Amino acid sequence: MEVLGIDIGGSGIKGAPVNCETGELTRERYRIPTPQPATPESVANTVKKLVKHFNWQGNIGCGFPAVVQNQIVRTAANIDNSWIGVNAGALFAEKSKMPTVVSNDADAAGLAEIHFGAGKDEKGVVLVVTVGTGIGSALFVDGCLVPNTEFGHLLFKETIAEKWASDAVRKKEDLSWKQWAKRFSEYLQHVERLTWPNKIIIGGGVSKKSHKYLSEIKIQTEIVEAKLLNNAGIIGAAMSAVSI
Numbered sequence: 715m716e717v718l719g720i721d722i723g724g725s726g727i728k729g730a731p732v733n734c735e736t737g738e739l740t741r742e743r744y745r746i747p748t749p750q751p752a753t754p755e756s757v758a759n760t761v762k763k764l765v766k767h768f769n770w771q772g773n774i775g776c777g778f779p780a781v782v783q784n785q786i787v788r789t790a791a792n793i794d795n796s797w798i799g800v801n802a803g804a805l806f807a808e809k810s811k812m813p814t815v816v817s818n819d820a821d822a823a824g825l826a827e828i829h830f831g832a833g834k835d836e837k838g839v840v841l842v843v844t845v846g847t848g849i850g851s852a853l854f855v856d857g858c859l860v861p862n863t864e865f866g867h868l869l870f871k872e873t874i875a876e877k878w879a880s881d882a883v884r885k886k887e888d889l890s891w892k893q894w895a896k897r898f899s900e901y902l903q904h905v906e907r908l909t910w911p912n913k914i915i916i917g918g919g920v921s922k923k924s925h926k927y928l929s930e931i932k933i934q935t936e937i938v939e940a941k942l943l944n945n946a947g948i949i950g951a952a953m954s955a956v957s958i
């Protein structure tokens with residue numbers, strides 16, 4: 715089945731139709747810069763533009779950078795505060811006139827990695843950590859997702875973990891990759907002690923730069939980079955909307 719997958723991020727909203735049996739994009743992905751301010755109305759209009767671009771008729775799955783519980787946005791760490799309490803699924807469905815499901819962006823990316831990427835056929839506990847502006851997490855047990863784990867929001871080093879160890883912080887504080895890897899290792903050690911995963915998969919913006927830091931990460935769990943890189947969010951979002 716083909717589903718339109720959309721990945722809503724702080725700087726860009728990207729989408730493509732996805733073959734959910736193979737995990738492949740069936741058309742070239744299309745990106746529209748995220749409108750500023752990224753209010754529910756302006757983001758919904760951008761989703762509508764993507765739907766129009768692909769002339770899409772069918773199910774739509776969206777990954778969204780916040781806690782999404784029963785389609786309702788519950789947090790707004792790196793998005794406009796006016797999202798809190800909004801039924802994002804209903805809003806996008808109304809704009810696009812198509813059945814739409816919204817899930818957390820890291821959960822979506824994780825789903826794609828578990829089915830088609832670095833977590834394929836992996837049993838037991840697998841943790842996907844996405845690192846970009848924020849830190850997202852997706853926890854799987856025998857391939858089943860525990861949604862909205864939000865390990866990027868653990869209290870750590872007297873702050874919120876993503877405010878200390880995200881890629882945005884690395885850039886802002888001008889940390890070398892080695893310095894950042896040391897921080898990120900400490901953070902992962904903390905998460906390791908809470909979840910005891912068999913494998914950690916690193917996704918998000920930093921996954922394509924793993925040659926710069928992966929060998930410097932000092933943890934006891936096996937750690938690998940995501941395989942689907944930039945497309946994981948789109949593919950996983952589509953997968954979550956197969957049956958709606």
Ligand code: BGC
Binds near residue numbers: 780847867
């Ligand atoms: C949000 C998460 C999201 C992550 C990555 C965090 O700030 O709280 O829901 O998955 O950023 O976008």
